Each structure stands twice: as structure tokens, then as C-alpha cells.
Amino acid sequence: MSWMAVAGLAGCATGGSLDEPQDADPEAGALAPRQSCATVRCGNPGAPNVLFPGNPACNGGGCERGLAGDDLYIPPRNGAPWQDTYALGTHAPDTVSGYSSGRIALLRRLALIGDGAHAVLLDPSYPDGLRDFTGRGPERGEDIVKAWLDADPARTFLLVYSTRSTGWAEYAGLQTSGVAARVKVCAVDAPHLQVPAVPDVRDALVDPDGWDNGRCRWGAAAGAP
Numbered sequence: 001m002s003w004m005a006v007a008g009l010a011g012c013a014t015g016g017s018l019d020e021p022q023d024a025d026p027e028a029g030a031l032a033p034r035q036s037c038a039t040v041r042c043g044n045p046g047a048p049n050v051l052f053p054g055n056p057a058c059n060g061g062g063c064e065r066g067l068a069g070d071d072l073y074i075p076p077r078n079g080a081p082w083q084d085t086y087a088l089g090t091h092a093p094d095t096v097s098g099y100s101s102g103r104i105a106l107l108r109r110l111a112l113i114g115d116g117a118h119a120v121l122l123d124p125s126y127p128d129g130l131r132d133f134t135g136r137g138p139e140r141g142e143d144i145v146k147a148w149l150d151a152d153p154a155r156t157f158l159l160v161y162s163t164r165s166t167g168w169a170e171y172a173g174l175q176t177s178g179v180a181a182r183v184k185v186c187a188v189d190a191p192h193l194q195v196p197a198v199p200d201v202r203d204a205l206v207d208p209d210g211w212d213n214g215r216c217r218w219g220a221a222a223g224a225p
Helices: 003-010 100-112 141-150 169-176 192-197 201-206
Strands: 049-052 095-099 118-122 156-162 183-188 216-218
Touching (some): 049 100, 049 201, 095 201, 118 141, 118 201, 141 169, 156 169, 156 201
Parallel strands (some): 049 095, 095 118
16 A cells, blocks of 8 residues: 555544544445445445445545455445445455445455455444344344355455454454354454554455454364363
8 A cells, every 4th residue: 555545544534533433324225425436435346355335434434445445446336335235346346345334245246245265354343232223133243254254165354453442352352253253353452443554454355364453363174172
């Protein structure tokens, strides 16, 4: 990422609480500001990696927009993670991710399409609990992730969370489940709206298994001490 993009990310969140939880209701698609890739940075629609964005917290564009590029597509749907957002991006991506309220589109992608080799949850920032993510009735997000992992033993899941944020503990708990060995959890100290500006965090979205900020740990394999 260029120094200009980093500077833009670092300075994007200047008003309100940097740690305010980010949620979106099912009507958010109709209420969110209209966007297009002519007005916000999206990257390459055919990129092998997709990041579903959070709320338009930074000058209407989104704090994560500077991460978009040739290998990472961010659909122009900040603040609108319901409806068809989950279906955007390339078919069968290498990595599918969600930041903040974009976790909803990520969970819908995992449950309704079920593709991708890797999934990344970038600071969910909101404790969903039981919620009807897909129209099948109340589910927990971590159960959707576990079912997606169970469907293919080669898949992995990365959680990057802010120690100042919320909504992450349930997903970290997957490290004590039957899929623990394929779940990596990494902590950062930045406030929620500054997580996209954490050094090298973009690498986590395109190479989640290889990324390590020095505070990452994989869950233990079944039967391991």
C-alpha cells in the first residue's frame, strides 16, 4: 500500500467514537448512501479476494477503501451488508472477508454460497448473538463459520480483532471446537475504525494463513496437549 493510502486510512476517522459498535439492520440496503466504483475505491471486480465493507464511517467512503487493489475487491456497499451484497465479487474466491458490519455479508456468503478457501473476519465490532442471517431462522455467526469449515477440511478462518472492540469472543471460541486447528486469532490494539490502518493488515486479507503480526495463534488440533 502506498504512503498516501496509509495516510488516508490513518486520518479518515476523525469524528465520534473510534470504538463505536457497527451494526446494520436488514433495511440498510435501502437506507445506505448510494455508491458506485466511480465515487469510491473498489479495486478489481475480478480479484481473487473479496472484502465486504463496514459502515461509511470515513467521509462517506469507508475506512477500508484504501485497501482495495488489483488483488482485493471491495464492493461499493458500505453500510449495506444485507440483500445481495454477499453475492458480489468473483465466483469461488480465494479469500472472502468482512470488516465491521460487513461481517453480515461475509456470514451470508459462507452460509448461502459456501465458497472460498479462506475466510477472514476483520474486527466484527458488534455482538450479534442469535440472529436470522439467512432467512433460516436465528443462528449464531460462529456456528455459520464452523459449518463452513466442516464442509471442507482444507478451509481456514482468520479472526483479527481489536482489544478495544466487542463481538469477537464468540468467534475466538472456535479455537476450542472441532475445527480449532484451522482457526487463527490475531489481536491488534487499534480502535475499531483504525483497524484497516494497522500495518500490513491488507496482507491478512490476501494471505490469511501466512499473515502474522506477532500476536497470532492457531487453535490446537484435536487431541493435542
